[in-house]
Amino acid sequence: MSADFRTASLSQLTGQDEFIQRHIGPDAEQAQTMLQALGLASIDELVRKTVPAGIRLDGRLALNGPRTEAEALAELRAIAGKNKLFKTYIGMGYHDTHVPNVILRNVLENPGWYTAYTPYQPEIAQGRLEALLNFQQMIMDLTGMEMANASMLDEGTAAAEAMAMCARQNKKNRSTTFFVDADTHPQTLAVIRTRAEHFDIEVVTGSADELASTECFGALLQYPGSTGAVRDLTDIIAQAHDNKTLVTVATDLMGLMLLKSPGSMGADVVVGTNQRFGIPMGFGGPHAGFFAFREAFKRSAPGRIIGVSVDTKGKPALRMAMQTREQHIRREKANSNICTSQVLLAVMSVFYAIYHGPEGLKRIAERIHRLAALVSEGLSAKGFIVVHDSYFDTITVDMGSAKKQEGIYQAALIHEINLRKVDETRLGISLNETTTLDDVSRLLNVFCAGDHALDLEAMDAELAAQGTPGIPASLKRTDAVLTHPVFNSYHSETEMLRYVKRLESRDVALNHSMIPLGSCTMKLNATAEMIPVTWPQFGKLHPFAPLEQTQGYQALFEELQNLLKACTGYDAISLQPNAGSQGEYAGLVAIKKYFESKGDTERDICLIPASAHGTNPASAQMVGMKVVVTACDSKGNVDLADLQAKIDTFGERIACIMVTYPSTHGVFEEGITQLCDMIHAVGGQVYIDGANLNALVGLAAPGQFGGDVSHLNLHKTFCIPHGGGGPGMGPIGVGAHLAPFLPGHPISAVPGTNPANGTISAAPWGSASILPISWMYIKMMGAEGMRKATEIAILNANYVAKRLGDHYPILYKGSEGFVAHECLLDLRPLKEASTITEEDIAKRLMDFGFHAPTMSFPVPGTLMIEPTESESKAELDRFCDAMIAIRREIAQVESGELNADQSPLRHAPHTQDDVLTDNWERPYNRDTAARPASWLKIHKVWPSVNRIDNVYGDRNLICSCPSPEAYTEG
Numbered sequence: 001m002s003a004d005f006r007t008a009s010l011s012q013l014t015g016q017d018e019f020i021q022r023h024i025g026p027d028a029e030q031a032q033t034m035l036q037a038l039g040l041a042s043i044d045e046l047v048r049k050t051v052p053a054g055i056r057l058d059g060r061l062a063l064n065g066p067r068t069e070a071e072a073l074a075e076l077r078a079i080a081g082k083n084k085l086f087k088t089y090i091g092m093g094y095h096d097t098h099v100p101n102v103i104l105r106n107v108l109e110n111p112g113w114y115t116a117y118t119p120y121q122p123e124i125a126q127g128r129l130e131a132l133l134n135f136q137q138m139i140m141d142l143t144g145m146e147m148a149n150a151s152m153l154d155e156g157t158a159a160a161e162a163m164a165m166c167a168r169q170n171k172k173n174r175s176t177t178f179f180v181d182a183d184t185h186p187q188t189l190a191v192i193r194t195r196a197e198h199f200d201i202e203v204v205t206g207s208a209d210e211l212a213s214t215e216c217f218g219a220l221l222q223y224p225g226s227t228g229a230v231r232d233l234t235d236i237i238a239q240a241h242d243n244k245t246l247v248t249v250a251t252d253l254m255g256l257m258l259l260k261s262p263g264s265m266g267a268d269v270v271v272g273t274n275q276r277f278g279i280p281m282g283f284g285g286p287h288a289g290f291f292a293f294r295e296a297f298k299r300s301a302p303g304r305i306i307g308v309s310v311d312t313k314g315k316p317a318l319r320m321a322m323q324t325r326e327q328h329i330r331r332e333k334a335n336s337n338i339c340t341s342q343v344l345l346a347v348m349s350v351f352y353a354i355y356h357g358p359e360g361l362k363r364i365a366e367r368i369h370r371l372a373a374l375v376s377e378g379l380s381a382k383g384f385i386v387v388h389d390s391y392f393d394t395i396t397v398d399m400g401s402a403k404k405q406e407g408i409y410q411a412a413l414i415h416e417i418n419l420r421k422v423d424e425t426r427l428g429i430s431l432n433e434t435t436t437l438d439d440v441s442r443l444l445n446v447f448c449a450g451d452h453a454l455d456l457e458a459m460d461a462e463l464a465a466q467g468t469p470g471i472p473a474s475l476k477r478t479d480a481v482l483t484h485p486v487f488n489s490y491h492s493e494t495e496m497l498r499y500v501k502r503l504e505s506r507d508v509a510l511n512h513s514m515i516p517l518g519s520c521t522m523k524l525n526a527t528a529e530m531i532p533v534t535w536p537q538f539g540k541l542h543p544f545a546p547l548e549q550t551q552g553y554q555a556l557f558e559e560l561q562n563l564l565k566a567c568t569g570y571d572a573i574s575l576q577p578n579a580g581s582q583g584e585y586a587g588l589v590a591i592k593k594y595f596e597s598k599g600d601t602e603r604d605i606c607l608i609p610a611s612a613h614g615t616n617p618a619s620a621q622m623v624g625m626k627v628v629v630t631a632c633d634s635k636g637n638v639d640l641a642d643l644q645a646k647i648d649t650f651g652e653r654i655a656c657i658m659v660t661y662p663s664t665h666g667v668f669e670e671g672i673t674q675l676c677d678m679i680h681a682v683g684g685q686v687y688i689d690g691a692n693l694n695a696l697v698g699l700a701a702p703g704q705f706g707g708d709v710s711h712l713n714l715h716k717t718f719c720i721p722h723g724g725g726g727p728g729m730g731p732i733g734v735g736a737h738l739a740p741f742l743p744g745h746p747i748s749a750v751p752g753t754n755p756a757n758g759t760i761s762a763a764p765w766g767s768a769s770i771l772p773i774s775w776m777y778i779k780m781m782g783a784e785g786m787r788k789a790t791e792i793a794i795l796n797a798n799y800v801a802k803r804l805g806d807h808y809p810i811l812y813k814g815s816e817g818f819v820a821h822e823c824l825l826d827l828r829p830l831k832e833a834s835t836i837t838e839e840d841i842a843k844r845l846m847d848f849g850f851h852a853p854t855m856s857f858p859v860p861g862t863l864m865i866e867p868t869e870s871e872s873k874a875e876l877d878r879f880c881d882a883m884i885a886i887r888r889e890i891a892q893v894e895s896g897e898l899n900a901d902q903s904p905l906r907h908a909p910h911t912q913d914d915v916l917t918d919n920w921e922r923p924y925n926r927d928t929a930a931r932p933a934s935w936l937k938i939h940k941v942w943p944s945v946n947r948i949d950n951v952y953g954d955r956n957l958i959c960s961c962p963s964p965e966a967y968t969e970g
């Protein structure tokens, strides 16, 4: 490696491939040592012996680069500079906001928060679990509902999930009609319509007054309406209940600071988005959708719910409630296919509420309302027709003609102001937290040919005397909200900073140690990749801003699509799906539409191998396909004989197969090309789940070895951080024949798509503002780096498999004895011999400072380890040393030297309370308990609770913040 600097060329001195070396953990020397341990001469030999020859790419990826960090940032800055930041009053669920700086820097820009994983190991995730419990409490308080989940992907999907849940839940009304308020955000309606189409639900729209006379199982009402109207829904909902119709209300969190809650009006479900609680608009996302519901629906609700349980000492402790509902267990009976959701954004918004407190939020809401009232009064005074008498933040003006509407719309644009065109004659104006009195004055000037000549300060004084002029007395919120101490204790920045830090320090994230989660690809999320996310040129754009203002984003999308095409071998990419699950759904919809276009309408079967992730069958049932499970053989491969038998049975009823490649069993199946051929031979389509793309990029391309469509989890292979359980992005790549069926959007046309294909996400390009992360990654790696990352990911996995293979059986290997980029440890024999379970091992790893690998997926009684390319040999060795030390402890139990129930394995994880006790009475010492390896004497994250009792929490379901005393009693 060491170049002779005196003779190096300038380009060598520039360190053009420096980022590759930073992203990849092992240097050349470490890689060589690992190859030697595996008995291999070179990486090429490893690749030859793992990746089947039939699928291997011969050329290099069609990518430029690599770029240095500085070059890539400069290039992206130029692209971002093409986005224009206008004052935007479009509303429709997206509003500019001030991200409190203490949250911006210490949460959104802090790897301690953004690199965490979904809290499946709750003892080392109490920080974000507490934040999420606070989020649920905030949503319950503001919506007036009994329960809330811990986030949805966006408002549109939350509404579609509400419809699906009401269909499941409403046993008393057999109607297949769903009613949607005509004054609903059009993107919400589009997402609902798409979902309904595949569930055989008919959607009708009408004014809320028409609900009573519509026979339907469920309805969605928007409050305040999309055009701003605020009305009391109490009687409408009561009437609907008389008709056995369940009612979902889509609402606005800020408005609910002033408005009577939907819960108090009788709503069954309440949905919306948290965006305006301190999350940048980001051209559509990511934000957290929310979902609140009656307690009676708790077993039927979609998404994750955080609940309070107790640990082995009886101390309150948090974890995901009803984890057995998680999709890989419920599979096709799952409530929804949502896996990755929006944890980081849920956390940010509740911190916003905690920082401002109920009084601060109320002040912000009152101020927005006052500004709206000024606009309303000002326009009325000038003779404009303001449509709604009652409103919160949105004023709709009827201009009387399209010509007049266009005139004002264009005049606004000249002043760098975006208004909403509601329909042919009306204009919409939604005000937000960042709006000032000057802004209102400028707005009025646009309507008044440059000079409104109103005394706004005098008007303000008059309006102040009226309190909330746009909200009728009967609709004013009178109950106290956010009364829990957590919302009333951290209003100084010092207190806030310490609360955020206190929670962060309870959690293990990638800033502490490797997180070897199989199938989840917890690799480096480089700082240079993250920096652009918080540039205003990406953050402050409204998703429905005019195309001329979003040229930077358009350029970014086009380039990223090309980069992803080059990486996957597909012909077209849709950037709309907000997670892998949504990509699966979008891909299956495309397959359905493709068959429909050919008049081939009898295909209703989706074949899924037993090793599949639970989202696969859950997605299949969302598009009305029937799931047929195909077997795996003893080597973990899809059993091609069984597959042939299924093909013989179902023939041309087969729509597709969904297969993960390399499989979740951690092997490159040699039969993949044959499998694809077999499905194609009966006219079916091949969906390749791209979650394991980290084992493929640069070596093999799913679009070339037989895939018709794949989703790409950008939060796995392409470096978007997991955020503690979201955000993510799940774009899909498709072959040319499926390209005409990619999702469209009703408001901002997505180039090359037809709105009739349906809409998967609320925003046209999903969570657009995190796409720069993947763009930066691919640019800085280039063809050479992308390939090398894959090779080292496979090398690292094989090195770990080799070191651990002497101590734990590796369940599956390829024909030459190597694994792919992950491996499964089979713990069942050990459990048989010692009663020590995979859970004991997972909890004991916490004492060593590690997050456990994926547990019991896809095979019960196993751990799935995926080290990724970003971990150095030293870190891999540390992890292996921990696993080997644990194996020795198991051996002590096996030999009878140690009783299982008295072993450190069973007592794990150990807390400070455990080891600081005055009467230590265990057969092992305190150092063994809490510092079983040398590195723990230098740095340790203490699990803040003992092992959590999941069953207790599910029997006594509490999903709101317990009183503070509850924490001290235990």
Ligand SMILES: *Cc1c(COP(=O)(O)O)cnc(C)c1O
Residues within 6 Å of the ligand: 338, 339, 340, 519, 520, 579, 580, 581, 582, 613, 615, 616, 660, 664, 689, 691, 692, 713, 728, 729, 730
């Ligand atoms: C992660 C994963 C998914 C689901 O992706 P999300 O982005 O979490 O929705 C699907 N399949 C496999 C194999 C996965 O590992």
